[in-house]
Amino acid sequence: MASAPNDATVEAAGRPSRHERGIAWVLRNVILGNGLVLAGVVIAIVFLLQALLAERLAPKGPLAMSIGQALKSPSLAAPFGTDRFGRDVLSRVIHGTRLSLGVACSSIVMALFVGGTLGLFSGYFGGPFDLVVSRVMDIFFSFPALFLAIAIAAFLGPGINNAIIAIAVVYTPFFSRVVRAAALAERGREYVEAAVALGARPWLVLGRHVLRNAISPVIVQAAVSLSYALLIEAALSYLGLGTQPPAPSWGRMLNEGRTFLETAPWISFFPGLAIMLAVLAFNLIGDGLRDIFDPRSY
Numbered sequence: 001m002a003s004a005p006n007d008a009t010v011e012a013a014g015r016p017s018r019h020e021r022g023i024a025w026v027l028r029n030v031i032l033g034n035g036l037v038l039a040g041v042v043i044a045i046v047f048l049l050q051a052l053l054a055e056r057l058a059p060k061g062p063l064a065m066s067i068g069q070a071l072k073s074p075s076l077a078a079p080f081g082t083d084r085f086g087r088d089v090l091s092r093v094i095h096g097t098r099l100s101l102g103v104a105c106s107s108i109v110m111a112l113f114v115g116g117t118l119g120l121f122s123g124y125f126g127g128p129f130d131l132v133v134s135r136v137m138d139i140f141f142s143f144p145a146l147f148l149a150i151a152i153a154a155f156l157g158p159g160i161n162n163a164i165i166a167i168a169v170v171y172t173p174f175f176s177r178v179v180r181a182a183a184l185a186e187r188g189r190e191y192v193e194a195a196v197a198l199g200a201r202p203w204l205v206l207g208r209h210v211l212r213n214a215i216s217p218v219i220v221q222a223a224v225s226l227s228y229a230l231l232i233e234a235a236l237s238y239l240g241l242g243t244q245p246p247a248p249s250w251g252r253m254l255n256e257g258r259t260f261l262e263t264a265p266w267i268s269f270f271p272g273l274a275i276m277l278a279v280l281a282f283n284l285i286g287d288g289l290r291d292i293f294d295p296r297s298y
Contacts, residue, residue: 040284
């Protein structure tokens, strides 16, 4: 005689599977159903639009100087005030979005490509290659992320490209570890062993089975890492190792306003606020993505 389904079974039956969670389900239950995640998405969209439409949104050019308007407090003419050269802080914050987000996103994409490739091959094939990669990644993990980025950027020299490389090196081990764990879990699955037994080529198995199932944790890691990459980029630019003057970035603007904290605090306040909101937004999005892809959350 078949037993009656218990409450847990009935509840589980009402939940959508991971494959049934389409865009509409995500919008309804994860984004619109969670105020914090919705706030993160909205803030991120605002910053993305700022980066894409900086020339249209900024009231003035980011490098336009007016010495007669130097250190003017916020007003209708200059909502965020002006800096010591009379440059409009609002315009510089808007244009700084493109630089700060550009450096952070470029570094994370580079780290994802390098770290994901290393983790994929080391986790699937194992052996000496896996041992060497794992030990090298452990060495990088032994250093605090910010200090390691500063050391690499100082060695390479100041500049945007070197800052991107420094941040990418810092976050490569994170993606390597995430993808390696997924590859280790997938290579022992029955369908992977069956594909290998049928003579499927390794690159086909990696792309069709292993890599596809590693996408979910990688997306979550990318969202979280992006928020920390923004902080590191700001720190490098503040120290003079990232964006160089006169180009605006949020960290560079913090550096330019540090000597005017008492007389003109708005120079540092508004880029600092932008950094805080952007980091908060990507952290909230990362939490939302974790809710989507982690079956234990349901």
